[in-house]
Structure formats: C-alpha cells, structure tokens
Amino acid sequence: MSTESVIAVHRAVTVPLDPDRAFELFTARMSAYWPRExxxxxxxxxxxxxxxxxxxxxxxxxxxxGxxxxxxxxVWEPPGRVVLLWQIGADWRFDPGLETEVHVSFTEEEPGRTRVDIEHRHLERYGEQAAAMQGLFESPGAWTDTLTRFARLAE
Structure with a gap:
C-alpha cells in the first residue's frame, strides 16, 4: 500500500461547444492553441x-x-475524456522513465456549452523538484494560458 501523496494542478474553462467538438478541438487541433514557446x-x-x-x-x-x-x-474515450502521460522532466527533456498524468474531461453544462477540466496529476514523481514543478504548472503562463488560448479558439 502506497503512502505517496498525490500532487496535482487543476484548471478549468467553459467553451461554447458541445463535448464532441470540444474534445476534437482539444486533441486534433492542439497546434492551433498550444503556446509556441x-x-x-x-x-x-x-x-x-x-x-x-x-x-x-x-x-x-x-x-x-524533426x-x-x-x-x-x-486513455482515449471521446467525447468524455482523454488522459495524456506527460513524460517531460524538470530539465525540459523527454524522460521515458517519468510519467505524470494530464487528465482532461469534457462535461456538457448545457446544450452547446462544455466544461473542460485539466488535472495534471502525480507531480510528486518529480521528486526533489516536485514543489518547483507544481509552482510552474500553477503559474499564469502554464495550464491557465493554454486553456485560455483553447477557449479563444473555441469561440
């Protein structure tokens, strides 16, 4: 039995799309809203x-x-959720031995409006850098900015 404490960052936005379209926009058109930097x-x-x-x-x-x-x-369950394994280390390089989880859910709030929740889980797997990475992912330029760009594209 693990006594590991789960560290996560949660962000959400509501977009004027049904869940099918929101899921498709989020997954198939990530290039259109992902910050180039x-x-x-x-x-x-x-x-x-x-x-x-x-x-x-x-x-x-x-x-x-390249x-x-x-x-x-x-996990690939359109239009309800997708789970992406984030394998980028604190040194900003791909690390096949690291797996944090980006859970994204798409919940219809009313016809034509969907709440998109992102929870980036298991940041404790960064070890000694966990607190720093949590702070980074909570910063305005991280998931908040990415979801803001996604919401703008959805309008």
Missing amino acids: HSIGTAPLDQVVVEPRAGGRWYERGTDG ECDWGRVA
Whole structure:
C-alpha cells in the first residue's frame, strides 16, 4: 500500500461547444492553441500531435520536420475524456522513465456549452523538484494560458 501523496494542478474553462467538438478541438487541433514557446524540440514548434488512440504518441514536430516525444495517450474515450502521460522532466527533456498524468474531461453544462477540466496529476514523481514543478504548472503562463488560448479558439 502506497503512502505517496498525490500532487496535482487543476484548471478549468467553459467553451461554447458541445463535448464532441470540444474534445476534437482539444486533441486534433492542439497546434492551433498550444503556446509556441512551450516547445522542447531543437527547431521552432510547427505541430503538436496527439495520436487518436490509447497507446498513441503525444509529440511535437519542429519546422525542420524533426519530432520530439512529450508522452503517450493513456486513455482515449471521446467525447468524455482523454488522459495524456506527460513524460517531460524538470530539465525540459523527454524522460521515458517519468510519467505524470494530464487528465482532461469534457462535461456538457448545457446544450452547446462544455466544461473542460485539466488535472495534471502525480507531480510528486518529480521528486526533489516536485514543489518547483507544481509552482510552474500553477503559474499564469502554464495550464491557465493554454486553456485560455483553447477557449479563444473555441469561440
């Protein structure tokens, strides 16, 4: 039995889309809202790709065509939720031995309006850097900014 304390960051936004469209926008068009400066590749960010299936890759493609893994798709349940495994270390490099979880749920609040919740879980897996990474992910320029950009695109 684990006594590990789960550290998570939660953000939410409501968009004027039904859950199907919100899910599709979030997963298939991530390049359209993902902050360009949030890249770990060697070339400028061109595309963010989420392969639409459990076990699929989550990665960026640079303007030079090179690819850089970010993680994997753990759960693919359109239009209700997707869970992405974030495998980027505190040094901002892909780390296949690290798995934090980005849980994204899509809940219809009323016809044509969907609440999108992101919970980035298991930040304790960063070890000694857990508090610093939590602070970073809670900062205005992290998940808050990403969801704000997503909501603008949904309008």
